[in-house]
Amino acid sequence: MIKKGPEENFEKIKIFFTEYLERNSHRKTPERYTILKEIFATEGHFDIETLYIRMKNHKYRVSRATLYNTMELLLGCGLVTKHQFGTNYAQFEKAMMFKQHDHFIFNDTGEVKEFYDPRIAAIRANVENDFNVEITHYSLTFYGNSRLKK
Amino acid sequence: MIKKGPEENFEKIKIFFTEYLERNSHRKTPERYTILKEIFATEGHFDIETLYIRMKNHKYRVSRATLYNTMELLLGCGLVTKHQFGTNYAQFEKAMMFKQHDHFIFNDTGEVKEFYDPRIAAIRANVENDFNVEITHYSLTFYGNSRLKK
DNA sequence: TTAGATGCAAACGGTTTGCAGGGAA
DNA sequence: TTCCCTGCAAACCGTTTGCATCTAA
Numbered sequence: 001m002i003k004k005g006p007e008e009n010f011e012k013i014k015i016f017f018t019e020y021l022e023r024n025s026h027r028k029t030p031e032r033y034t035i036l037k038e039i040f041a042t043e044g045h046f047d048i049e050t051l052y053i054r055m056k057n058h059k060y061r062v063s064r065a066t067l068y069n070t071m072e073l074l075l076g077c078g079l080v081t082k083h084q085f086g087t088n089y090a091q092f093e094k095a096m097m098f099k100q101h102d103h104f105i106f107n108d109t110g111e112v113k114e115f116y117d118p119r120i121a122a123i124r125a126n127v128e129n130d131f132n133v134e135i136t137h138y139s140l141t142f143y144g145n146s147r148l149k150k
Numbered sequence: 151m152i153k154k155g156p157e158e159n160f161e162k163i164k165i166f167f168t169e170y171l172e173r174n175s176h177r178k179t180p181e182r183y184t185i186l187k188e189i190f191a192t193e194g195h196f197d198i199e200t201l202y203i204r205m206k207n208h209k210y211r212v213s214r215a216t217l218y219n220t221m222e223l224l225l226g227c228g229l230v231t232k233h234q235f236g237t238n239y240a241q242f243e244k245a246m247m248f249k250q251h252d253h254f255i256f257n258d259t260g261e262v263k264e265f266y267d268p269r270i271a272a273i274r275a276n277v278e279n280d281f282n283v284e285i286t287h288y289s290l291t292f293y294g295n296s297r298l299k300k
Numbered sequence: 301t302t303a304g305a306t307g308c309a310a311a312c313g314g315t316t317t318g319c320a321g322g323g324a325a
Numbered sequence: 326t327t328c329c330c331t332g333c334a335a336a337c338c339g340t341t342t343g344c345a346t347c348t349a350a
Contacts, residue, residue: 085234104281127292138292139236139291143286146284147284
């Protein structure tokens with residue numbers, strides 16, 4: 001079985017984004033694709049300012065307004081996820097389809113760990129029934145400190 | 151068995167706060183007690199601005215700076231809990247000892263519902279073991295819309 | 301007496317908005 | 326050609342900070 005390279009996967013992502021833009025009558029501007037590319041070229045979490053500086057370093061002409069604007073689109077089609085993590089600015093990460101997870105944050109460093117627990121789906125189902133609601137998204141984050149080595 | 155009135159419970163809270171202030175060499179100023187009283191006299195969630203306006207309406211002379219300052223102390227001794235709920239300003243609620251709960255937020259109105267699920271404690275224990283950390287606090291919030299009545 | 305608190309107002313910083321110019325359709 | 330998007334800069338707004346004054350200890 002031939003393993004797909006990251007380039008091929010990114011092609012699919014571009015097509016997915018294109019379809020979303022067309023479906024919602026949004027223009028397919030080069031800026032939007034450049035931002036998408038930049039996001040999927042890096043790992044882990046990021047905030048707007050970091051992304052802005054990174055793109056400036058890569059000699060792209062881009063404004064913060066367009067970044068915020070495009071993030072809204074990427075959130076809308078589910079290619080990116082937004083987190084608040086307690087501070088008063090947002091952090092994002094590219095959505096890893098089929099790899100749902102939640103977060104643990106170190107109080108001192110802010111370092112982010114990821115974990116997955118199937119029981120969350122069960123809790124979610126319960127909440128939907130109890131309140132007669134449809135849950136669109138959720139956030140579960142633990143905060144703490146590393147234990148002393150024994 | 152005689153049921154305790156809210157006044158009597160509040161006396162205990164005041165004593166608890168006083169002990170915390172003394173233990174940490176903080177002054178017992180009238181402002182701090184007034185803020186404490188105001189918070190425990192109202193139900194549900196609130197933000198700083200709402201609290202500020204409410205106190206102004208009650209003819210108290212208070213500044214936002216002192217409110218933020220005092221919230222820090224109340225958080226420090228666990229009498230109050232802080233939430234971020236995705237917006238970029240904080241919301242608080244008085245801690246209800248022995249009544250742990252999490253939140254469901256309506257996407258459209260921002261209305262807050264509370265629920266409790268014991269499985270969260272189990273997930274928490276797992277995370278502590280997996281990462282060899284000590285969890286100090288956490289946040290679980292579901293977001294969604296009310297289902298159409300059938 | 302004095303170091304910590306307060307009220308006020310200005311500063312801060314992430315996000316949003318207004319607007320003239322540019323480019324996708 | 327149209328009008329949605331972009332870059333830029335200013336506005337916005339919740340929070341933090343600086344400072345003169347006040348007061349709990």
